[in-house]
Amino acid sequence: MMRLPDIGRFVLRALTTARLRTALMLLAMAIGVASVVVLTSLGEGARLYVTGQFAALGSNLLIVLPGRSETTGGPPPLLGETPRDLTLEDAGALGRHHAVRYVAPLVVGSAAVSHGQREREVAVLGSTASLFAIRNLQMDRGSFLPAIDPTQALSVCVLGSKLARELFVNANPLGQWVRVGSSRFRVIGVLAEAGVSIGVDLADIVFIPVASAQALFNTSSLFRIMIEVQDRDQLPAAKKAVQETIRVRHDGEDDVTVIAQDAVLATFDRIFLTLTLAVGGIAAISLLVAGILIMNVMLVAVSQRTAEIGLLKALGAPPRQIMLLFLVESVILALIGAVLGVAAGFGSNWLLAQAYPDFPLQVPVWALAAALGVAISAGILFGIMPARRAARLDPVVALSRR
């Protein structure tokens, strides 16, 4: 067998002699690899962008709901057993945990809200001042619910922007009184227009203190408790602590469900990963096309160099040696093409980053590895057939041609 440097020199000589063929091959391979790099980094960028937006909304959020929503495989619940209600006392107990930054109890109902002749049926949310921080709310004017003892009722309310416009048109609602159900509340603030929080239209809503809401709807239970944890890393620990605290308070019953906002995030994460994979897969088809092009070009090279192959055989090159020479040629083509493609892909990303500085473009490492891997595999796979053809040439026939 030839020495490795000799193989390298022989192959490079062949590639640099057939310049146009080599250049076209490299172009095809480079386009394939570059498209994988650019498209997957767009997908990855979209994923990072969306999850980033979610994280800004508060990814270190826990939501406590009464009742267990998941089956644990235990015996069916005894007749008449109902989950215990969540109470304001429960919420207070949760707030004492060191990992917890804010706790906001939530009571939800629906009531008629009226001012003068105007009346609308809207969602009524009873909560505390902490909700403002937890949900990243923004005020248009006035202020949010005051930080008072949660058990204390107070006749103040905060209106969503759309509700405020419909009840007061262009007048200033601050300091005015509205009727919510059977009680009267003084307007102390109006939410900003932009306040869109997941799942709830914050424009068409009225906030009142949680104790007032309980009185209004004549209930002592809570709809849910929102918890913001100090740090995202503490989420699992906090989740455990919450369940433990509630179990102790509920006579050893695991009768609440704790959801992390993380779960929602993970879903989006998965969706975008799938999207990236799909887009990357489509781009990988161009790699396949480039591979077939390698095969075509190598077949042409074999038939063009028939006499040379015959000569190599006459000089004592065994079939394996000839196969290796042609295989190395196609792999080197694929490899150089792939490297150029990666460079072109990163170049395009740089240009995109100049045009859209806000969009986080990032080349996923797996995509880079996959693109290079597929390119080199294509070089080997599609190089085998032409190389075998070369190795099997009959030297007498090959040499009889001029």
Place this chain on the structure above:
Amino acid sequence: MISGVASLARQSAMIEVQGISRVFSVGDEQVLALQDVSLSVHAGEYISIMGPSGSGKSTLLNTIGLLDRPDTGRYLLEGLDVTRMTDEEQARIRRERIGFIFQFFHLIPRLTAAENIELPLVLASIPPAERRPRVAAMLAALQLQERANHRPDQLSGGQRQRVAIARAAIIRPAVLLADEPTGNLDRAAGTEVVRIIEELHANGLTVIMVTHDPELGRRAGRRLRMQDGRIVADSDHDAAA
């Protein structure tokens, strides 16, 4: 190992072809290229093979050079039965013991004269430090030093065939096989090529040459004539008879 066997075999014939036949299928027809051919060649002989086109002389040469396998018969090269060898083993024999010269030179166009001459050493994985002096010596012996870095398309026909001879001789083969070495050259260049081949023979190299040229054929010490796949005349036997 081979040289050891070779010294043992030197007493007997270096090339021992025993009753070989070769059949080609051309369409539906079977063409008998070689019919029961036997031939003994001793080390140091200078043999010419003549005969009309299609008489089987190139097939015989290709068989001796291990480029073609006979359908029947036995072929011993330096005492080794090469007909029973695998392709890989035959390739090694060609690499180490056989030198070829072709009518159309068959130089690799992208390589320089020196690189073409070096090619058999590269294929035999001889280290570059050892290759360089051997190539230089070969270039000097054939007065090709000034042409060392020229590519084949920058050389005359005679120069190309000299490069090809250097390439065949550089491995110090047991036998030099030449298929119409002057067939594509003018008279002056042809004469020069023959002079070089005969000089190699004078230094002990066994030469077997296929040619159409009667004048060239007559120069050989032993002359074979082929017709319809058989050796019909052998000057050795004629002399003995």
